[in-house]
Amino acid sequence: MEHFLELVTKADNVPIMAIMFLLPFFTWLAFSQARRNDRAGTPAEAAQKDKVYVWPYLCRSEFVCAIIVMLILAVWSITIDAPLEEPSNPTQTPNPSKAPWYFLALQEMLVYFDPWIAGVVLPGFIIGGLIAIPYIDINPKGKGYYTLKERPFAIGTFCFGFFVLWIVLMIVGTFLRGPGWNLFAPWVKWDPHKVVPLTNINLTYLLGIRNDQTATFVGFIFVAGYYALGPICYLWKIKTSKFLQELGLVRYIIISFLFLTMFSLPIKMALRWGANVKYVWVTPWFNI
Amino acid sequence: MFRHGYEDTGRRYTLQILQNVWMHLHPPRLPRHALNFRFTWCMGGITFLMFLVTAVTGVLLMFYYRPTAEYAFHDVQYLEFDIPFGMLLRNMHRWSAHGMVIAVMLHMFRVFLTGSYKKPREFNWSVGVILLLVTFFLSFTGYLLPWDQLAFWAVTVGTNMARATPVLGHEGPFHPHDIVTQSNDVRFALLGGTIVGPSTLLRFYILHCVAVPLLASVLIALHFWRVRKDGGISGPL
Numbered sequence: 001m002e003h004f005l006e007l008v009t010k011a012d013n014v015p016i017m018a019i020m021f022l023l024p025f026f027t028w029l030a031f032s033q034a035r036r037n038d039r040a041g042t043p044a045e046a047a048q049k050d051k052v053y054v055w056p057y058l059c060r061s062e063f064v065c066a067i068i069v070m071l072i073l074a075v076w077s078i079t080i081d082a083p084l085e086e087p088s089n090p091t092q093t094p095n096p097s098k099a100p101w102y103f104l105a106l107q108e109m110l111v112y113f114d115p116w117i118a119g120v121v122l123p124g125f126i127i128g129g130l131i132a133i134p135y136i137d138i139n140p141k142g143k144g145y146y147t148l149k150e151r152p153f154a155i156g157t158f159c160f161g162f163f164v165l166w167i168v169l170m171i172v173g174t175f176l177r178g179p180g181w182n183l184f185a186p187w188v189k190w191d192p193h194k195v196v197p198l199t200n201i202n203l204t205y206l207l208g209i210r211n212d213q214t215a216t217f218v219g220f221i222f223v224a225g226y227y228a229l230g231p232i233c234y235l236w237k238i239k240t241s242k243f244l245q246e247l248g249l250v251r252y253i254i255i256s257f258l259f260l261t262m263f264s265l266p267i268k269m270a271l272r273w274g275a276n277v278k279y280v281w282v283t284p285w286f287n288i
Numbered sequence: 289m290f291r292h293g294y295e296d297t298g299r300r301y302t303l304q305i306l307q308n309v310w311m312h313l314h315p316p317r318l319p320r321h322a323l324n325f326r327f328t329w330c331m332g333g334i335t336f337l338m339f340l341v342t343a344v345t346g347v348l349l350m351f352y353y354r355p356t357a358e359y360a361f362h363d364v365q366y367l368e369f370d371i372p373f374g375m376l377l378r379n380m381h382r383w384s385a386h387g388m389v390i391a392v393m394l395h396m397f398r399v400f401l402t403g404s405y406k407k408p409r410e411f412n413w414s415v416g417v418i419l420l421l422v423t424f425f426l427s428f429t430g431y432l433l434p435w436d437q438l439a440f441w442a443v444t445v446g447t448n449m450a451r452a453t454p455v456l457g458h459e460g461p462f463h464p465h466d467i468v469t470q471s472n473d474v475r476f477a478l479l480g481g482t483i484v485g486p487s488t489l490l491r492f493y494i495l496h497c498v499a500v501p502l503l504a505s506v507l508i509a510l511h512f513w514r515v516r517k518d519g520g521i522s523g524p525l
Contacts, residue, residue: 045524116454
């Protein structure tokens with residue numbers, strides 16, 4: 001436990017501790033306004049559309065806000081020193097070696113996917129997907145005010161990605177990953193000699209397939225079948241769903257692809273934790 | 289204000305904004321709900337403030353720092369122990385950089401929850417996503433500069449991903465074996481070598497102090513300009 005307290009109070013982990021308090025607070029602030037707006041039917045901001053002068057009203061708020069933030073920063077800088085360890089030494093690898101805290105969700109993904117997916121392809125999709133959001137979300141409601149009722153899918157998906165796949169993985173990577181990138185409970189001392197049996201096997205092997213070519217083919221069926229869920233839903237619902245007709249095929253394919261890719265991470269995590277699955281699809285060129 | 293006195297009129301309030309090169313980033317007037325902390329959380333402004341603090345403290349730090357493997361670590365030590373307020377300077381730079389990462393994530397969260405990326409603000413949201421990336425990259429390139437074990441290995445771990453880039457990384461899938469090797473792939477371009485070394489330090493220093501801040505400044509200007517052009521702060525129609 002002592003060791004965990006040391007980890008929690010490490011200077012570079014202060015931002016994560018700050019996020020653990022700030023994020024719940026701001027989430028509560030946003031969702032309480034959303035509930036209020038949803039209950040009232042009209043957003044509270046709609047009653048405040050009259051214009052006020054920026055000078056002095058906004059400038060005053062900005063000034064006060066800047067002073068408060070600078071005060072916090074000054075206190076933070078006076079009380080906590082930036083870390084400086086021994087001089088860099090390429091021959092001495094620390095265990096564990098961790099990326100900066102804001103990249104630890106990406107490092108955590110390396111447990112479940114090979115580096116080319118976890119380190120390159122998925123971050124690319126995160127950035128591309130974020131940029132695509134305004135172009136694929138055609139819901140005209142909920143523009144400029146907090147609401148949950150009018151855009152549950154958009155907010156639910158974003159919050160799942162942000163809270164679970166980004167913040168929680170970041171916290172796990174910082175506080176619970178020790179030597180060898182093994183999981184350690186907070187009260188357990190980090191033991192560099194901890195032995196973890198490597199019993200992970202491929203999904204196709206688990207299903208009793210021993211032939212490599214068959215395994216590659218079956219793995220392909222799994223991955224292709226997973227991504228086919230999108231088009232199947234489309235064909236099934238297109239006749240009756242007005243929303244899908246308005247959305248159009250191209251937008252739908254992008255949304256379903258990004259959505260399924262995002263959920264491949266928790267699915268892979270569940271497979272790893274539940275059934276020790278290493279790869280779903282093994283080919284001579286890459287493994288997924 | 290000091291030359292012609294200060295009349296307490298709407299005309300004066302407007303001129304106060306329009307006749308000031310720093311203030312005219314703002315519109316002269318804006319809807320009342322924009323003043324509401326509960327609505328904006330001030331996070332965009334705080335991000336910009338943190339950027340300014342890192343810029344000012346960063347310039348001051350550059351006076352005491354030489355980006356070579358021989359001097360870098362000792363310059364940081366010298367800064368911490370011998371230079372008046374050197375430690376405070378370094379702390380402010382590091383913590384405001386962390387603060388900027390936190391604020392930019394919360395700003396994005398707020399903009400998403402209020403649906404402020406919707407028409408006509410689509411393009412500005414995209415600029416914002418790139419700015420998020422730039423913020424991470426600024427912070428990451430700065431992480432190497434103290435040249436201690438923490439910096440060295442964090443950057444080694446971070447840049448190791450690049451070797452697995454499909455096609456362009458020497459360990460990535462589908463890379464042409466005879467053409468893409470350890471000494472000409474994307475990781476080599478980033479590091480200036482096959483491992484993190486003196487040329488990486490120089491590369492990251494130039495990226496951190498010149499290239500990325502310039503890019504960030506241009507994008508921030510674009511981001512602010514688009515806020516005005518897309519109708520100012522978002523609000524219910």
